[in-house]
Amino acid sequence: xxxxxxxxxxxxxxxxxxxxxYVAKALTLAGEGNDVVLTGAGPVWxxxxxxxxxxxxxxxxxxxSPVTGDVVIFDHSPD
Numbered sequence: 594x595x596x597x598x599x600x601x602x603x604x605x606x607x608x609x610x611x612x613x614x615y616v617a618k619a620l621t622l623a624g625e626g627n628d629v630v631l632t633g634a635g636p637v638w639x640x641x642x643x644x645x646x647x648x649x650x651x652x653x654x655x656x657x658s659p660v661t662g663d664v665v666i667f668d669h670s671p672d
Contacts, residue, residue: 596632600635601633602619625650631656653669654666
């Protein structure tokens with residue numbers, strides 16, 4: 594399982610003009626065909642963009658927060 598802390602993709606404030614850089618970092622961290630967890634502080638637009646980019650790359654995508662716990666966004670595992 595790969596855990597991507599969204600807050601580690603940018604320094605102080607996420608900037609939309611850097612979105613392609615953030616997505617590229619997330620794709621590298623996620624690898625291909627893995628279960629991926631997205632967590633950490635970050636803007637909703639960045640979570641959505643990364644989730645969209647991981648569809649078809651990750652086997653399963655999970656959102657994790659202290660409030661909600663784990664929420665499965667998609668699951669393409671054959672189990």
